[in-house]
Every structure is written in structure tokens, then in C-alpha cells.
Amino acid sequence: MAYTTIDDPTIYFNTLLYTGNSTARSLTGVGFQPDWVWIKSRSNTYHHELFDSVRGATKGLNSNRTNAEETRSGITSFDSDGFSLGTAGRENNNGDTKVAWNWKAGNSSGSSNSNGSITSTVSVSTDAGFSILSYTGTGSNATIGHGLGLVPAWIITKNRDATQPWRIYHKALGATFGMILNDTSVKDDDNTAWNDTEPTSSVFSVGSSANTNNGSDDFIAYCFAEKTGYSKFGSYVGNGNADGTFIYTGFKPAWVLIKRTDGGTDNWNLYDNKRLGYNTNYSFLIANENNAENTTTSTANLDILSNGFKIRGSTGHTNTSGGIYIFMAFAESPFTNSNGVPNNAR
DSSP, X not given: OOOOOOSOGXXXXXXEEEEOOSSOEEEEOSSSOOSEEEEEESSSOOOOEEEETTTOTXXXXXXXXXXXXEEOSSEEEEETTEEEEOSOHHHHOTTOEEEXXXXXXXXXXXXXXXXXXXXXXXXXXXXXXXXXXXXXXXXXXXXXXXXXXXXXXXXXXEESSSSOOOEEEETTTOTTEEEETTSOOOOEEOHHHHTTOOOOSSEEEEOSOTTTOOTXXXXXXXXXXXXXXXXXXXXXXXOSSSSOOEEEOSEEEEEEEEEEOSSSOOOOEEEETTTTOSTTSOOBEXXXXXXXXXXXXXXSOEEEETTEEEEOOOOTTTOOTTOEEEEEEEEEEESBOTTSOBOOOO
């Protein structure tokens, strides 16, 4: 399969800022019909709220806690240029400033995929390298079709029926190791999560873990393959000072998530290009906490550049000397377009 540059990443990912008003309404300006929407209050200590088109509107999960899926009047529909809100406070409390991160998959509730030993329901954009899939666990070693046509670089799974952690696969760690999205723990060696088996272009493997394959429980998974000019999943080593590591992505990032893997009790730090969350503005959010947006001078800030990002702080969350970090990043614009012509840095 050819690896072509995505010239306009905003047709697959975009960030929307809004203010809650406690009134059911539709929000526009995303630029596409989203399939995965992740909402966080910037001004209040509400949980992160994650919705997707495969589970269906009103079905929420929280990246910062282990709770099972709940039905709530958060997002009530996925629309052609955004989404509709109910009156729930986490998504629409009056006067609260909010951020919504939006990804496009297949603009559907999914279709059956029988590539694995477990049949999955998959909504996929092979152009964007992103699929959302649901499946029912068996409790024993299995494979699950993801629909990407490429090997996933990052997989996030959540047990929808039980109080269980969010499980992370990242290509830099490999299938022997994994991480937990909802806490500060470092990588762990659990062969029951990914069955110590690397994903392929058609399936990923699971063992008997309650995080990934508990018998008869329903699961959701978000799977990502790298796409030139749009997404990057990698690792870097910190140097412990404000003149931090530069990470080349090949595009100007619109969204970055960072986590240390090898020590400490550090958070999953979130940055985007719409909030005052990068360069000298010192604001960020934490995927594993319900904290409001950090708006004070921070040692965890970074520079978003035309071809990557550079760490500008010495905190353990992003830049302990010798610390190993993983990241996932999505683009605002590629450094060069599909014709090899450089885009203007902004």
C-alpha cells in the first residue's frame, strides 16, 4: 500500500473550542462529521468524556478513570459539521470553557469484520489510518480485525462493561509491554494483554486480560496507523533542561499526547494548537486527571514547530534527563505537500 502525504489533515482531525450554556444545541465548525469526540472542560474539574459513532451517541467513557460505559445526555448525535450536545454539565455546563478533539473514521456505526478469531464491528478510514471497533471478549487468546490495511502503531482498548483500566499498545514498546491511560504508571510486562504478539496489517492479538479480552464483556478499541503528513507515533529521550529534545514529525502538530514509560509517576500531558497550550503560553491538560487546564507558568511546555515539536521544560512529565517518552501526534499541516513543495511555516 502506498504511503501518500495527506495534504489537508483538518479533514480528518480538528479541535473545536466552545463555551457551555446548559442548553441542548448543535455545534458546527469541525469541518467534517466526527466519529470520535473527546471533550474536556478547561475551566472545571470535570472528567474527560469520550464518545464514538460505533458505540453510538450518548455512550460516554472517561480517559481519567476506569468506570464502565455510561449513558448520558452529553453528545446526542454526530452531525455533518460537528455534533449535538445535551444538557449534561461535563459537556455543556453554563459558562464553562470546553475543548473537543475530533477524529474522522468511516462516518458510520461500523460493519462486520471477520479477519480475526473474534468478529468485530469496525468503522474505518484507511486514508487517515484510523479505525474504531467494538468486540465481545472470549477470555482466551484471540485475534481481532481492525480494518486499517496497515500495521497499527497505537491501540487503545477499554472494557465497556466493567471497572477496568484503559490499555495501551504502542509500537515503540512492542506487544510485550503495555501502558495504562488512566494513571501515571510506567510500562508493564503483561503477556495476557496483547499475547506478546505484534499486530499485523489485518488483526491485533489479545490474551485473557480483563483489560482487553474478558469473557463475554464488550470492548471498544481505537486503532491508529501512521500516515505521512497526518500522524506520528514514536518515542524520544529527555535531556532534563529547557533546551529540550526536538521531535521530528514531518508536519506542524495540531495535537500531541506525551507519557514517560520508564520511571517516575508522570502524567499523560495533552497539547493542541487551538488553546493557549504550547510555546510560551504554558497551558496543558492531563488525560489521566480531571484537572482544569493548567494556565500557570509551567516546566512542561513545548514549542509547536512547522516540522515537529521541541520540549521546553525540565519536568518529569515531558523531559527527565535520560527518561524515555512515547508520544502520539496529529497534524495541522504537513511540512511538505504530496508534490514535495514545502508549506509556509506559520
